[in-house]
Amino acid sequence: MELTQSLEDYLEAIWVIGLDSKIVRVKDLMKYFNYKVSSVNQALKTLVKKGLINHEKYGYIELTEKGLTLAQEVYEKHKTLSNFFARFLGVSEDIAAKDACNIEHYISNETYLSLISFISYLQKSDFSIDDFKKFKKSKHISKKIEGVYLLNELKNGETGIIKKIDAPISIKQKLLSMGLSTNEKFSVEKIAPFGGPIDIKIKDYHLSLRQDEAKTVIVEKVKK
Secondary structure, three states, X not given: OOOOHHHHHHHHHHHHHHHHHOOOOHHHHHHHHXXXXXXXXXXXXXXXXXXXXXXXXXXXXXXXXXXXXXXXXXXXXXXXXXXXXXXXXXXXXXXXXXXHHHHOOOOOHHHHHHHHHHHHHHHHOOOOHHHHHHHHXXXXXXXXXXXXXXXXXXXXXXXXXXXXEOOOHHHHHHHHHOOOOOOOEEEEEEEOOOOOOEEEEEOOEEEEEOHHHHOOEEEEEEOO
């Protein structure tokens, strides 16, 4: 069954909340996502129509058998990915959970099953996270790919070409709507001090990007 990322998130949230409280209500989902009641109710109506939950107006929310199966699948993917990023790649738990939440919706079954096999292989090997952390800091991988940077690493007057936006879907959509399309050329016009915004010129107009936004844009630095 094809579901949007948002609807999969709702199923997973209903399952996770139910693990602790056993009873799931609209206000629980509002608190979990920090969404308004109208947004939650709209999503629940869609899930009811798809036969994934049972929910009477003002009543409790229950996963159907089909909804439970899908919720558990998403939840297990999230746990597996988050554990892999944190335990084997040394990523902080917060970032690992955030990245897992994004990837769990799009990873193919073939890749996911291969990842599970790889994790099993690592667990049976002499893999050491401490050794890997030392390796990450070593000269073997410290050198950047020549010419490839994050946008916030460019200096005043430098020019680049946008190669990829590596950000959550909400931020990515915002940046795309601003005109930061793949293969677009831009120049850095001004960088505010003390971690302030970065002003760039693209398609003959100026854009101001926050540092956290600029950090998600992968660029290739080019000569003018």
